[in-house]
Amino acid sequence: MLTEYRRALEAQVQSHELVTEMKKLTESFEELRRYPTVADLARLVNGRGENFEDKDAVLGSLLEGMWLRRELFPVLNLMFLDRLDGIFRQKRRAWPDAQELFVRIQTEFFNVVVAYPLARRPRKIDVNLLLDTRSRVLAWLRRESRQRGLHQGLGPEAETGLRPVDVQESEVGTDEMETYLLHLLRAGVIDERQCDLLLETAVHRRMTQKQWAEARGVPEGTARSWRCRAEKAIYEHERSAKSHESAD
DSSP, X not given: OXXXXXHHHHHHHTSHHHHHHHHHHHHHOGGGGGOOSHHHHHHHHHOOSSOXXXXXXXXXHHHHHHHHOGGGHHHHHHHHXXXXXXXXXXXXXXOSOHHHHHHHHHHHHHHHHHHOOTTTOOSSHHHHHHHHHHHHHHHHHHHHHXXXXXXXXXXXXXXXXXXXXXXXXXXXOHHHHHHHHHHXXXXXXXXXXXXXXXXXXXXXXXXXXXXXHHHHTOOHHXXXXXXXXXXXXXXXXXXXXXXXXXXX
C-alpha cells in the first residue's frame, strides 16, 4: 500500500506539468534553489538536525505556492510520506480497515496543509503539520468508532481540559496520554524525539527502550538520557502548573 502510493506520487511529481510548476515556484522563492529536487526537500524535512530556519523557509514557500497551485500538493505529500506512515503504524491497531485509515491520513494531511495559518504559526512548520494531522486523524477515529459502534481502545472523548498525566504509570486512556504528550510537544516542554520515545515505550508500549533505540539508530544510553530529561521536564511543568492553580 505504501509502496504503491509512493510510486503514484513519484509519477505525479515527475510529470511535465508538475516539473514546470516547481520550476516556476523555485524561480519565485530563492530559498528553494538550495533544494532542487523533491529528494533534497524530503531529506531536509526528515532530517534530525537543527536546520529549523531552512525547514521553515522552504515549507513556508511551498505552502504559499500550493495555495495558488493545488496541483503542487503531491510534492508536499511525498516529502512527508514517511512521517505520515509513522502515524499510520501508530494507529493501525485502532481501525479494522488499513486502506481506509491510510487514505484518511493523506486526506487529513491535505486538509491541514490547505488551512495552515502560516502568518500565525511560521515556526516549526513540519512539526505543526504532523501534529495537526495526527489530531484530525484521532478525532476521525473517535467519531467513526462511535457511529459504527466500534470500541478499539480509543480512550476518553474529551479533547480539552486534560489533567496532567504520569507517563510511567496511569489509568488514563492511551489516547488521552498521547494527546497530552502532543500538547507538551507543542508547548516546547519536550522535543519530537522525546515525544516519540514516550509514545512508543510508555504509552502504547509497542517497544522496549532498547528496541526503540535500535530502530531509531541511537545508543540505548542516549535514549535513556532523553527519557530521563523528558520525564524531568514533564514533572517540572506539572509542578509549575499546580503552583499556578494554587496561587489562583
